[in-house]
Amino acid sequence: MGDPILTTVDWARAQFALTAMYHWIFVPLTLGLSFLIAFFESIYVKTGNEEWKKLTKFWMTLFGINFAIGVATGIILEFQFGTNWSNYSWMVGDIFGAPLAIEGIFAFFLEATFFAVMFFGWHRVSKGFHLFSTWMVAVGSNLSAVWILVANGWMQFPTGMEFNPDTARFEMHNFWEVALSPVAVHKFTHTTSSAFLLASLFVVGISALFLLQERHQKMAKRSMIVAAVFGFLASVFVGFTGDEAAYNVAQRQPMKLAAMEGLYVGQEKAPVVAMGVINAGKKPGDDQPAFYQEIKVPGLLSLLANRDPNSFVPGINDLVFGNAERNIIGAEQRMITGRVALAELAHYKDAKAKGDEEEAAAALSIFNQHKEDLGYGYLNNPAEAAPPVATTFYSFHIMVALGTMFPMIFLLVLYFAFKGTLEYQRWLNLLCFFSIFLGYVAQEAGWVVAEVGRQPWAIQGLLPVGVASTNIAAGNVQTTFFMFLTLFTALLLAEIRIMVKQIKIGPEE
Amino acid sequence: MFSIYNRVTGSFWSDGGKTRMTALPKKMYLFYRDGFRSMVIGRSLWKIIAIKLFIMFAVLKLFFFPNYLTTNFNTEHDRAEHVLDNLTRPPSAR
Numbered sequence: 001m002g003d004p005i006l007t008t009v010d011w012a013r014a015q016f017a018l019t020a021m022y023h024w025i026f027v028p029l030t031l032g033l034s035f036l037i038a039f040f041e042s043i044y045v046k047t048g049n050e051e052w053k054k055l056t057k058f059w060m061t062l063f064g065i066n067f068a069i070g071v072a073t074g075i076i077l078e079f080q081f082g083t084n085w086s087n088y089s090w091m092v093g094d095i096f097g098a099p100l101a102i103e104g105i106f107a108f109f110l111e112a113t114f115f116a117v118m119f120f121g122w123h124r125v126s127k128g129f130h131l132f133s134t135w136m137v138a139v140g141s142n143l144s145a146v147w148i149l150v151a152n153g154w155m156q157f158p159t160g161m162e163f164n165p166d167t168a169r170f171e172m173h174n175f176w177e178v179a180l181s182p183v184a185v186h187k188f189t190h191t192t193s194s195a196f197l198l199a200s201l202f203v204v205g206i207s208a209l210f211l212l213q214e215r216h217q218k219m220a221k222r223s224m225i226v227a228a229v230f231g232f233l234a235s236v237f238v239g240f241t242g243d244e245a246a247y248n249v250a251q252r253q254p255m256k257l258a259a260m261e262g263l264y265v266g267q268e269k270a271p272v273v274a275m276g277v278i279n280a281g282k283k284p285g286d287d288q289p290a291f292y293q294e295i296k297v298p299g300l301l302s303l304l305a306n307r308d309p310n311s312f313v314p315g316i317n318d319l320v321f322g323n324a325e326r327n328i329i330g331a332e333q334r335m336i337t338g339r340v341a342l343a344e345l346a347h348y349k350d351a352k353a354k355g356d357e358e359e360a361a362a363a364l365s366i367f368n369q370h371k372e373d374l375g376y377g378y379l380n381n382p383a384e385a386a387p388p389v390a391t392t393f394y395s396f397h398i399m400v401a402l403g404t405m406f407p408m409i410f411l412l413v414l415y416f417a418f419k420g421t422l423e424y425q426r427w428l429n430l431l432c433f434f435s436i437f438l439g440y441v442a443q444e445a446g447w448v449v450a451e452v453g454r455q456p457w458a459i460q461g462l463l464p465v466g467v468a469s470t471n472i473a474a475g476n477v478q479t480t481f482f483m484f485l486t487l488f489t490a491l492l493l494a495e496i497r498i499m500v501k502q503i504k505i506g507p508e509e
Numbered sequence: 510m511f512s513i514y515n516r517v518t519g520s521f522w523s524d525g526g527k528t529r530m531t532a533l534p535k536k537m538y539l540f541y542r543d544g545f546r547s548m549v550i551g552r553s554l555w556k557i558i559a560i561k562l563f564i565m566f567a568v569l570k571l572f573f574f575p576n577y578l579t580t581n582f583n584t585e586h587d588r589a590e591h592v593l594d595n596l597t598r599p600p601s602a603r
Contacts, residue, residue: 061550068554072562079569082576090578090592119551120544167585168592346597467596470577480573487564494557502550 009469011477012084015484017451019076021444022488026070026495028443031145031192032199032234033063034138038131039226045131055219057122058507059203062499064119069495074148076484084477088458088468095154095161095172099147107144110136142192149191153184155459156450157252163371163462165348165364170459183248187450190241193234194443197406200231201432201439204413206503208432211423216506221422224432228413235407242403243304249453250305253460255319255385256453259392261301263315264290266323270313271296272304275397280390284320284383316389320382331376331385334461338377341370375462384464387455395448402442409435 006014037059044052081089117125117133125133154160160177161170172178204227207220250257257263262278263270276294299309306313314328322330344367351360379385409432416422422429454460458468548555578588 064551065554068551068558071558072565075565076569079565079574082579083574086577087592087595090588116541116544120540120547124540124543165593167589168596169589342597345593349593349597471595472577476573480569483569483573487561491557491561498550498553 006474006478008084008472008474008477009466011474011481012080012469013465015084015477015481016077016080018481018484018488019073019080020447020451022484022492023070023073023077024443024447025440025492026066026073027145028195028198029066029202030063030070031142031195032197033059033066033202034134034141035196036199036203036227036230037063038135038138039230040223041131041134043226045127051219052222054508055223058219059223060118061502062206065495065498065502067115069491069498073488073491084470084472085458085468086470088463091169091463091468092151092154092459094169095178096147096151100151103144103147107140110140111144114140145192146188149188150179150181150184152450153181153187154178155457156187156454157181157183157248158459158462163374165345165367166352182244183252186241186245186248190238190245190446193237193241194403194446196234197231197238197403198439198443200227200234200410201406201435203227204231204410205433205436208429209503210506212426212429212433214423217423219507221417224413224422225417228410228417232407232410232414235403235410238403239407242400246304247307250313253454254314255316256387256392256449257305258314258316258319259387259389259453260396260449262290262294262389262393263301263313264317266313266315266318266326266328268302268312269299269310270301270305271298272300273393273397276393278390278393282389284316284386316386320385331379331382334373334376334385335379335382337370337373338375338379340377341367341374342377344370345374373461375457375459375464375467378464378467379456384456387453392449392453395445395452399442399445399449402438402445406435406439406442 037056040052040056040059043049044056114133114136117130118137121130121133158170159181160174161172163169164171178184204224207223207227210216210220246257246260249260258266261270261273262276264282264284273291274295274297277292279288279290279292282288282290301313302311303309305311312326314323314326318326318328318330320331322328322333344363348360348363348367351357351363376385409428412425412428413422413432416425416428456464456466458465545551545555578591582588582591
């Protein structure tokens with residue numbers, strides 16, 4: 001096996017993944033910590049106890065550091081759309097261009113106004129208005145995540161649009177179908193609630209560090225109780241939205257679900273693999289075992305995927321090669337339909353150029369009958385329709401395992417807090433501190449499942465990443481990849497350095 | 510807008526709502542000016558934000574991230590044609 005040659009699309013994908021993953025270090029903490037600060041300040045306003053004010057100001061400082069370092073890192077993704085993903089950005093511009101711009105402006109003014117009051121206004125505005133501003137920052141920050149997550153949901157489940165072959169654009173014909181598609185709704189609720197969970201882990205973890213160091217213990221325990229309650233509720237909600245999200249994946253992206261569970265051969269009473277070592281060398285249709293070792297829970301995948309423990313769940317082989325008995329059309333068959341769609345699209349274009357309206361209408365009619373499988377027409381072999389299975393499987397299982405552990409940590413914190421012995425639980429405080437890192441691992445793993453699991457598609461079933469990208473030299477993208485790596489690493493180091501310094505100083509005594 | 514704030518919070522400024530609207534721009538200016546002046550850690554953060562935005566917009570965007578379609582095609586029609594060409598290119602030609 002020779003060295004792999006990375007093409008433009010590989011570098012473009014790597015660059016986008018790098019940027020998105022770095023961006024997602026800053027965003028979830030902003031989304032979740034903003035609400036925790038609002039809770040802390042609400043307690044201060046309600047009780048009038050100055051210690052809650054000091055506590056609020058301390059967490060607000062850490063929030064400000066994270067916000068300042070992370071702000072505008074997402075804009076780099078937009079740069080990449082225009083340069084590396086020009087075909088894609090042209091095709092979806094009608095759907096997402098205006099709402100994303102409006103959202104950006106709205107978020108900027110909301111944040112610029114209330115953010116300033118939150119930080120500068122402690123002695124300049126009334127307590128009530130200051131609290132109102134803090135809540136507005138929390139609400140505004142979370143609202144600013146809406147449309148980008150709707151856009152991501154649409155890419156996973158394109159709905160409410162029509163492809164216009166004259167402009168080469170997807171045009172929105174039903175705003176509400178796009179904005180309220182079940183995939184988009186669950187994408188938003190699952191993502192934001194997981195951000196609340198992460199921020200709770202952050203507050204619990206830093207507070208646990210104070211307990212370990214025997215510093216600011218009163219403030220630390222107060223912070224931990226509020227964050228543990230919020231974190232536990234968020235964890236339960238994350239579990240609920242995760243289940244709904246997985247159900248949607250089963251219905252709309254069955255290939256992704258099969259990859260998440262390493263299921264190659266579809267079956268009734270399909271099991272969930274609780275733990276397993278996957279055979280990364282296995283290809284669709286070969287005779288190799290899917291796992292070297294695995295522990296299964298029979299019927300659970302069928303229950304999660306179809307709400308019926310006896311139901312059939314298609315595997316990767318069924319979705320690649322088809323399964324006539326189960327009435328599943330595989331990628332192999334879809335490639336034929338997709339190539340007809342592609343040929344007729346080309347035919348339509350040529351007929352329009354010649355001015356032959358009759359021929360153009362006939363080509364368009366055939367194109368419309370086959371356009372559902374347009375994306376499959378670009379594949380060279382049906383196995384390309386399957387995502388990288390090992391990466392998807394491990395990311396999903398890491399996310400779920402950590403997501404199951406976090407609520408237990410919150411419950412333990414609450415148990416020992418109410419018992420009055422939290423500061424003596426060294427093992428738990430160490431676990432809490434280390435869980436900050438685990439929280440980030442779970443966050444990033446979740447995005448890897450969502451994005452790697454839907455490969456090869458930029459837009460599910462319609463546009464593979466290879467066609468979505470721009471025809472530019474791989475070297476250009478490679479250069480900027482390393483520039484971003486340097487820039488983001490510098491920003492991350494700056495954030496950690498400033499945060500550590502501020503945590504060492506601690507809250508006002 | 511500020512009357513809404515008054516109803517929600519009792520008053521906008523901590524002077525109990527005595528501030529007249531005519532003084533509002535000056536108040537806002539002083540609010541931001543004093544806020545920025547009293548910053549401690551915020552000064553370092555603003556420096557980081559400024560450097561970051563400079564690198565992003567004055568270096569990366571300007572020299573490394575031109576909008577491919579806007580730079581290479583003059584009209585919407587030409588851009589649509591180019592994308593359509595890419596879409597209809599057969600797999601063997603990719």
